[in-house]
Amino acid sequence: MEVIGFLAEYGPWSWIVAGLILLALELVVPGGYLLWTGIAGILTGFITLVQQPPWPLQWLIFGVLSLVSILTWVRFTRNRREESDRPLLNERTQQFVGQEAVLDQPITNGFGRVALGDTVWRVSGPDLPAGQRVRIVGADGNVLRVEPR
Missing domain, CATH: 2.40.50.140 (Nucleic acid-binding proteins)
Structure with a gap:
């Protein structure tokens, strides 16, 4: 219940700070997933700056933005082939x-x-x-x- 109280007290800024923390964690633990959840947190903060939805809807917005951004990222990077000037380098x-x-x-x-x-x-x-x-x-x-x- 502390998270709910924190969100209620600081509102949109808590989402923005949480998003920035997730972006900072991406530098330490690379993989891409924290990048997109961090961006989703920041976007959720900006959305709640404009309009104040109740906290369950804020979590829903964050979850949907996270899932959509991660699934989009995975879809575009899965089939991407990197061109190399030396394709037989390790063969x-x-x-x-x-x-x-x-x-x-x-x-x-x-x-x-x-x-x-x-x-x-x-x-x-x-x-x-x-x-x-x-x-x-x-x-x-x-x-x-x-x-x-």
Whole structure:
């Protein structure tokens, strides 16, 4: 009942202060949800500055504004794809597909090794001697699939 008394005493300013507190909490606990509830609190405060609805209606306004703003935010951000100038940045094995290399170790029993850049990679493919040129055609996890060139 203290919340009701606080709302009755300070009216619209309590909503505005609560909204600002929620916005400040968003800086500490990021995620987006406190941002939209904070904005809903501030809007509820401005609405109650113009017209003084009873406190249950104020809570209803706050709840509806919060739900609508959060659902709208989730809807627009869920399907948004961020464009990247380096789409294969964290997919190192996919970066090598199509490149050619020379086997450092022969492929025996289906596996061998090849040096690419500063890393030695495990490769799979048909048995081939060391020094053979190969083309990288795919990857299975961290193992590059190769075929003779």
